Amino acid sequence: MPSDDTTPAAAPASTGVFHGRLSDGASAASRPVEIRLRSQGLDVRALHQDQSTIWPWSSLTAATPLTKGADHALLQSTAAPDASLLVTGSDFVTAISISAPQLTAHAFGWRATRPMLVALAGLAVLAGGLWLGHISPARGIAMVIPESLRRQAGSRAIDAMTEGRATCNAAAGREALERLITRLSNGTDENRRFNVRVINWNLINAFAAPGGQIVLTSGVIAASQSADELAGILAHEMGHAEALHPETAIIRTVGLYAAFELMTGGGGGTLSSVGVLLSQLRYSKAAERDADDRATRRLEHAKISPSGLANFFRRLDARERQKKGSKHWDILNTHPKSRERAEAVAKHHVADGTPALDPADWQALRSICIASPKPTPKANGG
Amino acid sequence: MTTNPTNNAYGHFDPHAAMRAMADGDAEPLILSWATPPAMVGLSVKNFLLKIITLGIYGFWGRTEVRHRIWSAARINAEPLQYTGTGKELFLGFLIVLGVLLVPTFLLSLVINFAFGPKSVAAGLIQLTLYAAFFFLVGFGIHRAQRYRLSRTRWRGIRAGLEGSSWTYAWTYFWTGLLMILTLGWASPWRATKLQGLITNAMRFGKSRFAFDAKGGPLYGRFAVLWFSAVVISLAVIAIAAFVNFKVLGLGMPNPNIRPDMTELFTLLAVFYAVGLIGFLFYSIISAWYRAHMMNHFARHTTFEGARFKGSATGRTLVSLAVGNYLMVLFTLGLLVPVAQARSARYLVEHLQIEGNVPLAQIQQRAADDIKRGEGLAQAFDFDAF
Numbered sequence: 070m071p072s073d074d075t076t077p078a079a080a081p082a083s084t085g086v087f088h089g090r091l092s093d094g095a096s097a098a099s100r101p102v103e104i105r106l107r108s109q110g111l112d113v114r115a116l117h118q119d120q121s122t123i124w125p126w127s128s129l130t131a132a133t134p135l136t137k138g139a140d141h142a143l144l145q146s147t148a149a150p151d152a153s154l155l156v157t158g159s160d161f162v163t164a165i166s167i168s169a170p171q172l173t174a175h176a177f178g179w180r181a182t183r184p185m186l187v188a189l190a191g192l193a194v195l196a197g198g199l200w201l202g203h204i205s206p207a208r209g210i211a212m213v214i215p216e217s218l219r220r221q222a223g224s225r226a227i228d229a230m231t232e233g234r235a236t237c238n239a240a241a242g243r244e245a246l247e248r249l250i251t252r253l254s255n256g257t258d259e260n261r262r263f264n265v266r267v268i269n270w271n272l273i274n275a276f277a278a279p280g281g282q283i284v285l286t287s288g289v290i291a292a293s294q295s296a297d298e299l300a301g302i303l304a305h306e307m308g309h310a311e312a313l314h315p316e317t318a319i320i321r322t323v324g325l326y327a328a329f330e331l332m333t334g335g336g337g338g339t340l341s342s343v344g345v346l347l348s349q350l351r352y353s354k355a356a357e358r359d360a361d362d363r364a365t366r367r368l369e370h371a372k373i374s375p376s377g378l379a380n381f382f383r384r385l386d387a388r389e390r391q392k393k394g395s396k397h398w399d400i401l402n403t404h405p406k407s408r409e410r411a412e413a414v415a416k417h418h419v420a421d422g423t424p425a426l427d428p429a430d431w432q433a434l435r436s437i438c439i440a441s442p443k444p445t446p447k448a449n450g451g
Numbered sequence: 452m453t454t455n456p457t458n459n460a461y462g463h464f465d466p467h468a469a470m471r472a473m474a475d476g477d478a479e480p481l482i483l484s485w486a487t488p489p490a491m492v493g494l495s496v497k498n499f500l501l502k503i504i505t506l507g508i509y510g511f512w513g514r515t516e517v518r519h520r521i522w523s524a525a526r527i528n529a530e531p532l533q534y535t536g537t538g539k540e541l542f543l544g545f546l547i548v549l550g551v552l553l554v555p556t557f558l559l560s561l562v563i564n565f566a567f568g569p570k571s572v573a574a575g576l577i578q579l580t581l582y583a584a585f586f587f588l589v590g591f592g593i594h595r596a597q598r599y600r601l602s603r604t605r606w607r608g609i610r611a612g613l614e615g616s617s618w619t620y621a622w623t624y625f626w627t628g629l630l631m632i633l634t635l636g637w638a639s640p641w642r643a644t645k646l647q648g649l650i651t652n653a654m655r656f657g658k659s660r661f662a663f664d665a666k667g668g669p670l671y672g673r674f675a676v677l678w679f680s681a682v683v684i685s686l687a688v689i690a691i692a693a694f695v696n697f698k699v700l701g702l703g704m705p706n707p708n709i710r711p712d713m714t715e716l717f718t719l720l721a722v723f724y725a726v727g728l729i730g731f732l733f734y735s736i737i738s739a740w741y742r743a744h745m746m747n748h749f750a751r752h753t754t755f756e757g758a759r760f761k762g763s764a765t766g767r768t769l770v771s772l773a774v775g776n777y778l779m780v781l782f783t784l785g786l787l788v789p790v791a792q793a794r795s796a797r798y799l800v801e802h803l804q805i806e807g808n809v810p811l812a813q814i815q816q817r818a819a820d821d822i823k824r825g826e827g828l829a830q831a832f833d834f835d836a837f
Contacts, residue, residue, distance in 0.1 A: 090530065092607035097657055098812035099530065099607050132533035132605075133523040134516065138489040143523065143533055151816070153608040155530055174516070178497070181512035181538055185505045218562075323561070 087161050091115070094151025104156055106164060111144075113154060124148045126169045134174035135166050142172070207324065211316035219316055220264075220280030226319075227266065227278050235438075237267040237287060242437025245430035249296070252371050252425070253304055263307055269438045275302050277309040279316045287438045293381065296434070300371075300425035301364060301378025301414075308363030314356050354406070361410055365417045374422040375414050382411035478808030481527050481758065485800045488520040488793055495789045511545065512538030517789040521796045527606055536603035544599075544824035552588075556581060590624025591617050595826065597650060602820035606656070610817050615653030623649060636678060640670035640745070647749050656755065657814040665752030673741045680737045684730040691726045695719045739773065740766030750803055756814070758807035764798075772798050 085105060091113065092099040105112040107123065114121035124146035132143035132153070141157040142165060166173050199206070211219075250263055263281045270286040277283050283306045285299075293299040309315060352360075361378075368375045385407035426434065498513030515538040522534035560577065567573040598613040605611070627642040644667040651663035743764035750762030776791035 092609075094608035095816055096812050097607050097609045097814035132535070133519040133531070136489050136520075140486060140489075141523075141531060143531055151608060153533070153605075157529075177516065178501075178512075181516075182501060182505070182509060185508055185512075188508075189505060 087156050087158065089113075089154055089156035092153050092155075094153065099155075102154070104154070104161075106168070110148075111146075111154075111165075113149075122149055124154070127171075129165070129169045129172060131172040134177035135162050135172045136174045144172075205317060205321075207321035208313060208317040210320050211313045214316065216280060218280075220282065222319075223264075223278035223280035223282035223315070226315075227282060227284055231268045231270065231284065235269045237269050237438035239433075239437045239439055241433035242267075242435075245426055245434040246437065248430060249300060249303065249426055249434070252373070253300065253307060253367055255371065263310065265303065267437050275306050277306045277315050279319065281310045283307065283310060290435060290437070294384075295377055295380075296424055296426035296431040297374055297377025298381045299377075299434070300373050301368060301375060301381060304364035304367040304371075304373075305360050305378065307367060308360035309352070309356070311363060312356070312359055314352055314360065318352060318356075357410070358413075361414060365414055369417060369419055371425075372419055372422050373425045374419045375417045377425070379411045379415035382407045382414060386411060478757070478810040479528070480808050481805040482529075483800050483803055483805065484526045484529065485797045486524050486526055486531075487797075488524040491517075491520065491790050491793050492787070494520065495787050498789065499786045508542070511541040514538070515541060517792065521793050522604065524793065525796065525800050530607060533605040533608075534603055535605060536599065540599075540824050541826060544826050547824060586628060587621050587625045590628075591621035592826070593624065594620035594650070595822075598820065599822055599824075599826050601654065602822050607811075608816070609657040609814060610819065612655040612817055612820055613650070613653050614655060615649060620646070620649050637674075640674045641667035643667070643745060644670070644749075651749075651753055655817060658817050659756050659814050662754045663749070663752055664754075665749055669748055670741075670745055673744050677737050677741045681734060684734050688727050688730045691723055695723045735773070736766060736770055739769040742766075743769050746802070755805070756809045758805050758809050761804045761806050762802055763804070764802045768798070768802070 087104040087106075089102050089104050090099040091102045101116050103114050103116060105114075110123050110125035110128070112121050112123055124144070125148060128147040130145050132145070133139070135142060138159065139162050140159055141155060142162050144154045144156070144165075145152070146154075170176055198204075246265060246267065250265055254263065263283055265283045265285060267285050267287060267290065271288045272286050273288040273292045275283070275285045275289050283303070285303065285306075289302060290299060293302065364378060365375045368378065389407055424431075494513075494516060498509070498517070501509040502513060515534075515536055518534045518536065523531040525532045560574075560581070563574050563577050594613075594615075594617040598617070601611040601613045624646060627638060627645060630638045631642060644665050648663045648665065651661050654661040743766045746764045747762035750760040753760040772794060776794055779787045779791050
């Protein structure tokens with residue numbers, strides 16, 4: 070090692086000669102070198118040696134991308150594969166940033182970001198294509214899940230949502246309900262087995278869970294003015310179940326949620342919220358319209374007048390105007406634009422229709438919760 | 452080391468002697484120094500925005516650029532360290548962990564929960580197994596992350612590295628962790644020493660080894676103070692909480708006829724929070740005082756090619772580092788994390804010295820580590836330091 074230049078990495082001389090240190094990459098020693106800027110690249114020369122190596126501009130890579138104000142450049146080159154060259158001084162950094170722009174932090178950032186922006190644009194196009202083509206990956210997944218698993222999932226979901234509330238099973242009411250289910254199932258999809266549970270719950274709501282499982286609250290039965298209305302509501306939920314809307318919505322939500330968690334560096338904790346998100350499912354307007362269409366067809370097949378359902382929607386609409394976002398009428402939040410839906414349903418007529426249930430059965434169904442183990446403390450009006 | 456030839460007559464470091472020693476081509480002293488990295492705030496803002504725009508994916512590249520700057524700010528004999536990792540490696544590492552670990556685990560838990568119910572024995576067993584597996588994987592991930600970072604660190608073109616098995620480390624991490632629970636924390640100094648030894652003894656620079664010969668014993672004095680302080684502080688806070696509770700609610704059911712005095716209530720709550728905060732601060736200070744001692748102890752027992760490390764951490768400086776970083780990250784919602792990381796790195800560099808000379812010309816290059824992807828587990832479990 071020459072002993073007359075011991076400066077680790079000296080400041081540049083005014084003659085255009087910069088001083089630096091060169092490591093050969095074989096040992097941890099380094100030796101002083103002189104560097105000159107040439108048109109084709111850096112001229113690197115060990116002190117007191119005639120032989121020099123040219124490091125071409127385009128062959129240079131920087132250990133740390135060069136920024137304004139950086140006090141050094143640590144360079145490598147394919148011209149000297151294992152070697153690294155350290156030159157200190159911001160004027161050297163400025164000089165080579167111009168000759169070898171690929172070394173700058175700006176170029177580094179752009180190289181890293183560009184593929185990502187391209188990938189994002191690709192994802193946006195893909196998502197747009199799926200949306201325009203009405204292709205739902207979540208529905209695709211829902212369709213391949215075996216029914217037994219969907220049924221189990223549905224039961225768990227209902228258990229979780231109705232925890233602490235009694236199921237209404239008064240014998241006469243249950244028989245009446247079974248007759249209504251059978252009537253609504255006949256002639257459409259005979260293999261479709263619906264499992265309808267009545268829950269003692271003041272909330273006016275009905276919902277479908279995975280695996281053809283449907284919940285009616287005692288509240289929605291009490292709020293129905295006729296058996297036809299309740300039949301319409303039930304047919305609507307059957308429509309959701311038959312179209313796999315609950316399964317699709319759960320898979321979509323879980324997928325998006327998991328993707329979000331993972332992207333933001335979460336990773337755990339998602340599981341505990343699955344129960345919560347089940348209760349927050351919302352269907353799209355298209356899904357609601359689909360369920361309405363299926364409901365009217367089902368009612369027509371069963372020779373039940375759809376005007377019951379239309380009636381129910383009309384009363385919902387009146388409530389909507391009267392009390393926006395009432396807590397009790399939870400169904401309002403899930404099913405927007407009741408008036409349009411009432412009109413759409415009312416277009417269908419069933420000439421030879423008969424009431425959904427005879428008066429005795431309807432009365433029995435309305436009392437389905439009376440004999441249940443835990444009657445509601447607050448009596449239900451209407 | 453009083454015989455260090457680079458120290459002058461007053462025992463202070465003499466740069467001219469250091470230069471002469473370097474020129475000899477024999478063993479040289481190693482001087483650690485820190486050169487403030489440029490534009491860290493600007494980089495923080497840029498990374499933060501790009502991370503949002505790219506839905507988080509740029510984070511891996513942003514982190515890499517931060518490491519480039521932090522590594523190059525750390526100097527040995529005025530020559531910077533070099534970080535050679537890439538954003539792509541970090542990203543792929545994360546994707547692998549996502550694909551083979553997180554997504555399958557998530558789906559498994561989902562299916563189990565739906566099939567047996569969230570409160571079933573099966574779901575509980577699965578959950579317990581997962582917790583144990585994840586605790587084991589934390590150790591595995593720590594070792595892998597260290598190995599990746601060291602393999603991507605160079606000085607004068609010479610690679611650093613970490614040998615030893617990640618499984619061995621993970622297993623040690625796991626069973627000594629269980630011992631922590633059984634000993635109510637008293638295994639902590641012994642465990643920290645054991646784990647540090649597993650890392651340091653496996654650390655290489657070029658083909659040369661680091662060595663670690665610390666015992667946990669000397670840490671127990673300060674640890675006892677920390678442990679008993681923690682107990683006393685907890686008891687004090689609980690006692691005051693109970694007192695406040697009693698004052699507000701009385702015994703048993705609150706009596707609706709007696710309305711609590713609101714002024715008194717607020718005073719009591721203020722006292723409660725003040726005591727909690729003071730307790731926490733006390734604990735932080737004592738804990739920093741212990742950690743500074745541990746850092747210096749570990750440094751003192753770390754050697755490299757005949758040179759010995761020396762730490763000069765103090766509780767006071769560690770507390771101000773921690774509090775500063777905490778507030779900085781808190782008030783900028785994480786935006787200034789890179790600045791905080793640079794502060795931590797600076798602290799380390801400025802509170803470590805190397806005593807004795809190292810024959811640098813004899814340190815040979817090591818073969819490149821075949822580790823291809825970086826730190827997926829560390830990313831997933833978020834125990835990342837830098």
